[in-house]
Each structure stands twice: as C-alpha cells, then as structure tokens.
Amino acid sequence: MAEILMASPIIGVGIMILDMNENVLLGLRVKSGEEVSWCFPGGKIDIGETFEQSAVRETFEETGLELDLKGMQVFTMFIDRAASYTNTTVGLMYKLNDSLLKETVQVTEPDIFQKWDWFSLSNLPCNLFPQTEAMLNIWKDEPLSSQWVRYLIKS
Template structure:
C-alpha cells in the first residue's frame, strides 16, 4: 500500500454543463472567483449528495446563469485530473437550451461577471482547466496534460 502525502486533500466530484443553443453556440462565463486566476468556465460545480450528474448540471446552470429552460441533459464524458493536491472527477453534461430567448444573468456576481454564447471554434481564453478538458472531449480533441477523459456517449450527432 502506498502512503498518501499529508498535503493531499479529499477527491472532489463535479460537473460541467455544455448548454448548447440552437445555432450551436455554448454558454460560457467569465469566472472571477477570488483567489483564482480569471478564466472562462462552463456552468458547473460540485455534485451534491443524492444528485445525478444531469440533475447537478441543470441545478448549476440555473444557480450560476439564471437559465431554467434546459432540456435533454445527458452525461457524455467523465474527466479525471490526478495532478496537484487533489483528484478531480468532473462529468461533462450536454444539454439543449429550450427557450431561444433565454437570457443569462449573474446571480453569483462574486464568481461570474458575465456570460456569453460562443461558437465551439471561437472560445475565449484562458479556459478553466476542467472546462477545457470537457470542451476538448466534446470536440474530439485531446485533453490537456494531467487530464484523462472517458467518453460515455457519442455526442457528435448532437453538436
């Protein structure tokens, strides 16, 4: 048995949501959380006890962007990051915007100062690491160093 370094923290299970509009654009927010470098991030966060990945994604979309008009949420990948002081497991959930006129707001202004709709080939930078891994998996690109992605569904037909 391998000893665990004292500095390692407990693993975290999270979710990132790719909310896709009818024109193919995805919702992405400018993350300004204190103590972290600014980045662009998909809606997401920790999976709460008793939640499925899909339920967590729909909840996080509503909490972070104010959008409740979400349909067809479905997990498409699991991303694993084992570098650093904690193992991160992040499920990617693909969802469709149900109301084309839905407008993102900033209910958590201490975390996100704005939301935009971006084409998958024109994403702003820098991307939050977990979001970058999920977006790479969705596009069929290799994940950045330290991340391993495990596809759970074929999403190419849904892009």
C-alpha cells in the same frame, strides 16, 4: 507519528449549454484567489444528487436558467491527474430548443462571475478554465494533455 492530511475527493459537473446555432454559454469567472477565466456553469455534486440533478441545480444557481432535467446528457468523465486530490469532472451537454431561454441568463453570483456570453465553438476565448477547456477538447474530439484521464460515455 505525523498525521498526513489528505483532501477529500471531489466530483463535480460541468454543463456545456449549446444554443440552436451551436454557440456555447461561458461565464467570465472572477472568483477571488483564482486566475480570471471563462468557464461553463458547474460545481460540486451534493449528497444524494444524480449528475443531471446537480447540473440543473448548478446551472440555475449560477445563471438563473431553468433547464429540463430530461434534456441533460452525460457525454464524458475525466480526472485531473495534476490536482493534489482526486478531482473528477462529469461533463454534461444541454441543447437549448427555445431561443427565448437565452434571454433569461443572468449573473446570479457576482462574486464568482462577471458576465455570461455566447461563443461559437470555432471562436472561443483563450483564457478557458482548465476543466472547461478539457470538456471542449473532448467534445470537439481534440487531443487532451497528459494532465487529464478521459473516460468514454456510450449513449
């Protein structure tokens, strides 16, 4: 009998960081084997981490930005139904309250990110990473394609 191999489910976090002017931090993702796109900091949750702990860790690993765990706020969760495995993303938001923190953002993983930049929510680049685009649509209360199943988070 042939064995069916199935990918393990993935739970990841995406972190929408807003500055004092409601600009959002996006990284130009140039990871080998993927289409070049702009995305939020994020990644897979490690065993034993909370969503917030994972978000703080991933943000630091990818940008060098040290964020306060207490400032992380989960605002959505969604599933990519088009993926060949269960791919769940938890969207978190962090509002910077110190403009000097913006100056600490750096490229720490040059094999994945070419640069980081700040964008107005009304003037975003076109080539967004799919999960980032879904998070932004949810944040701006815009429709999602049928690829995504969204779960509301009540605060």
